[in-house]
Amino acid sequence: DPADSLALHSQLKEDSSFKVKVVPTWRPDLLLNPKDPILFLTWMDQLATQAGSPIRCLESLEEALKKRHHDFHSLGCRLSDRGTNFLGEEKILPSEVELLMKKIFNKEYLSSFELERWHSYWIQTFSLWELEKGWTAQIHFGPLRSVNRTLAGQLGPNRGFDTIGVQIPPAMLVNYLDCLYQMERLPKTIVYPIHPMDFDLVANICGAFPAKEQSGWVRLGPSWWFNDHVRGNRILLEIFAEQLCLGLFPGMLTDGRSFLSMVRHDYFRRIACDFVADLYQRFPYFDLENSADSILKRIFVENPRSILS
Numbered sequence: 001d002p003a004d005s006l007a008l009h010s011q012l013k014e015d016s017s018f019k020v021k022v023v024p025t026w027r028p029d030l031l032l033n034p035k036d037p038i039l040f041l042t043w044m045d046q047l048a049t050q051a052g053s054p055i056r057c058l059e060s061l062e063e064a065l066k067k068r069h070h071d072f073h074s075l076g077c078r079l080s081d082r083g084t085n086f087l088g089e090e091k092i093l094p095s096e097v098e099l100l101m102k103k104i105f106n107k108e109y110l111s112s113f114e115l116e117r118w119h120s121y122w123i124q125t126f127s128l129w130e131l132e133k134g135w136t137a138q139i140h141f142g143p144l145r146s147v148n149r150t151l152a153g154q155l156g157p158n159r160g161f162d163t164i165g166v167q168i169p170p171a172m173l174v175n176y177l178d179c180l181y182q183m184e185r186l187p188k189t190i191v192y193p194i195h196p197m198d199f200d201l202v203a204n205i206c207g208a209f210p211a212k213e214q215s216g217w218v219r220l221g222p223s224w225w226f227n228d229h230v231r232g233n234r235i236l237l238e239i240f241a242e243q244l245c246l247g248l249f250p251g252m253l254t255d256g257r258s259f260l261s262m263v264r265h266d267y268f269r270r271i272a273c274d275f276v277a278d279l280y281q282r283f284p285y286f287d288l289e290n291s292a293d294s295i296l297k298r299i300f301v302e303n304p305r306s307i308l309s
Helices: 007-014 037-051 058-074 094-105 112-133 149-155 170-182 196-206 230-243 259-282 288-308
Strands: 079-084 136-141 188-193 218-220
Touching (some): 037 094, 112 170, 170 196, 196 218
Parallel strands (some): 188 218
16 A cells, blocks of 8 residues: 555565565555545545655645655565456546545545546556556456445455456456557556456457557456466466467466465466476477477566566
8 A cells, every 4th residue: 555654665675684575566445446535534644644745635645656656666566456347448637636636625425437537547647657667557357345245244344255246348448458558658467357257358458459669568367366276277378378378478476465375376387387288288289398398487487577577
């Protein structure tokens, strides 16, 4: 979160005896969805404290966020992450967002339409910063949260009551990417759909937005959450081999927050090796015997390293 002090990350960076690389990720969830103005204003006070300057208007909010964006970058951050069921499709002007800012300061609730405009403006702003710094933007799309309101109310969020949700509307994703591409604000982007029916769709759309001097590449992400199992991983590897390029697969990720989750990376490596070996057995004329090592090295080491470098 941009309002995080990053104190622990600073300590780790200064500890030369700790050899594991631990870096933050930029995830401005509270900023992007200010449904509760009271909660948002409290968060903005925390942001102002970390940025070292008061926030009284849109310009000062943007300055505080840019300073924190730089702080994250200096500690090794190279990834942003946004979980959403909405992607903005047109350019939003600062003058419009300034009016929304005034409503929030007056503790007024924004309408659904206004929330979407607010969300779009900040995504477009962050996309430019990410492109300038060489970051990779991650979009996690589609989960439904806390669907069992009774138990979620008793136990709180993130307690097992989230599910696979909506599919990505093709026009929404295309228009979102096209808007940033035309504005020359499209950073390297990885899209993670939660719905299995979206895998082919997203892979196909990725091919329509190649990297150029002013824009990054767009790729389908690896399986996550409800799709992180043998079948889900194999399906995504197969789609990359069919529609994109298997050697461009961005690697495995885990949203686990403990070292115990590291075993999932070995789990993925075994699945990927089995998949490539199976390709060689079924299609020996692909000459995978000489290229398999290179493909797997790119998937396991080189591609993740290039994203995080």
